[in-house]
Amino acid sequence: MKISNIIGSLMHLYLDEIEPGEGTDAPEFLIKATANILKQKGGRNWLPVIVKETGEDKYQVISNSFVYAVAEEAGLERVWCIIADDSDDTITLTKILAGEEKPKINLSTASRDEIMAALQYLIEQPNSELKSVKLAVATNRIDEAPRLYWKNFEPITSLKCGITKGKKLDAIKSVFYLTPQSMPDTINDVTILRTMTTVELKAIAKKRGIAGITKMKKDALIEALS
């Protein structure tokens, strides 16, 4: 480690040496009003801006951009900053910790409680697209679906839990991501088979060489495959 390593330290940096990065989308009122209060209450930004070093005496904001915007508005010459490393993981993490980005959870492996908490969060957002979704119903159906194998979020729309394609599904995508596993070649699990369509089941049955497929109903197919 270099002796001049400054990662993790709190520094009082010149504002004009810091690039704003992505900037904040906070409304002007909040910035101006906060800047006034900052000036009245001593002018020290106790909540530091998080920056990374981009060159000699050059920095870029990675999170707490709101504080940066306020410091600029208040006309501070120097602003208190914490220097973070410049890895993508750190940037994502600090943004999420600062509440600037929404964290996502892995729907492929999430627990029932996690799914419920995520859906509850979405439903309770102001002007939520998912206002009409019933939390208990949606949680159960998503939890019990074979989401381990989902390659995208489309199957949610066929669970009949009020989440349809379009804005509602987009809202779902804002809190979940998937790390799909490939479907095992031999599926015997009735619960998984039941969630598949008859066409899909017939395709599997054909591969396994089961006779009389064309006349079989879904229940019969499931029985033959399990």
Added chain:
Amino acid sequence: MALDLSNVDRVVADIRKKIESPSRALTVTIYNNKGGVGKTTTTVNLAGILTFLGKKVLVIDFDFNQQDLTSALGIPASNGVLKAALTDKNVGLESAVNQYNFSTKKLQLSFDIIPADNDLANESDDKLRTLMQMRVLYKKLEFARQEYDYILIDSSPNWRFISQLAVYAADVILIPTKHNNLFSLENAATALQKFIPEIQADKGDGNPIALPIFFNGEKITQPQLEVAQKAINNILKNAKKDKFDLLPYFYPKYTSAKKDLHIHQVPSYANIANAVFSRIPAVYRDRSAHDYYKDLAKEYFLQ
């Protein structure tokens, strides 16, 4: 118990029996001394969904005046069978067990029920107290604790002797409330602060334990929720004056770093209420009801 030469064999045998046949049932009494909060609906549908999920369930109708549970399942009330089982030393509770069957083309489900007893409805508290002790139901359920996964007791909305029997018999107490009914919340607080600790003190093994309340009933709008929260905050404040912390029972997710005020909800709607007319639990008739009660069962029992 003192151990000496004369009783050592018996004590060892008792201990062995306890180890070899650990009681597996969880006894749940559904209690709120306010009526109309959905105790019976909760009992019927919980029994239905737990059975559906492969558990062996016994339900007991301990509301002899209303007998709603018994009639909701279309089973005739008994005339003296349960009374005999409770008051006669030589009669087991097994004799009062009936079976409720539900079958469709794909599905065959059944759970056991001890129906209400007309004879017990007419007895006064004083008379009943002369015939049995508070622990009688708990003791007579011994046979069932090996045989079932869940024993659900639907109690009556009062704190009379019969209700005390039901609470005494329980491991846990489930308290339904209604968000738009202040009394159901206040009565829940009374049960938590007064009734349940009384029974705990008497029973001496730490049971029964109250589970956090849940809201049963109409869909809650934001303003209604705020009114309910205000009422609950008042209840909590009053309880604190008596040095009683009711917070975990009302806001189970609340911690000092996370002011989470969510309360579990089971919405009730026409399909759930109407299911009674067909004598079939709503969870077997309605997909949404099925999901709501599965959610309740998972939240409280199946984790």
